[in-house]
Amino acid sequence: MKNRLTELRKKNKMTQEDLAVKAEVSRQTIISLEKGKYNPSLDLAFRLANIFKLTIEEVFIYGEGRNNVEK
């Protein structure tokens, strides 16, 4: 699943640390999310979307492959 976190974070002049504190997760989680390596829980996806005052669909793009499913 792809996302627009890096773009939105930079647009809002936030550092990864700022976003991590606002979303109540570690900076490492933000790094993984931005790299597309980690798919967030629904709760975290909502929190992130709320920070940018957007909907989940505007932040996360589904249909780019099921990279969270163990092969």
Next chain:
Amino acid sequence: MGREGIMLKNSRIAFYVTIILLLFLGGYQVAKGDVGLGIGLIAGAIGVFSVKMIQFKRVAALESQGKVVYDERSIYLTSKASLAAIRIYVLMLAVLVLAGSIFFPADWVVNPWDLIGVLLAILVFLWIGFYYYYNREE
């Protein structure tokens, strides 16, 4: 307190109980006359306690700055590492049992406590290895 916070609190309680148990066992061994093992247990318990206390303080300092150290990704990585460690462990033991029963004599005498200790250490090291692997990869 969130799910991560409750898990952290429970693991800290388990840690303190384990340290008290190790100190008690160490003291018991010294009283029984096995000074080497007793002192070793006490020293090990104090060493682990000191290292963990430093870690707890670092985590508390980060949390006081509003930073989150343990979150849903930590739980995800823990679960994934546990599953991978158990899978490899079971496979490894199955191969060992098969190879052992075919190629090695059946009259070996093994101290059961040493064996359990070695098996436990292998499982813990597998888990730590997988945790760091997934933490780097994901």
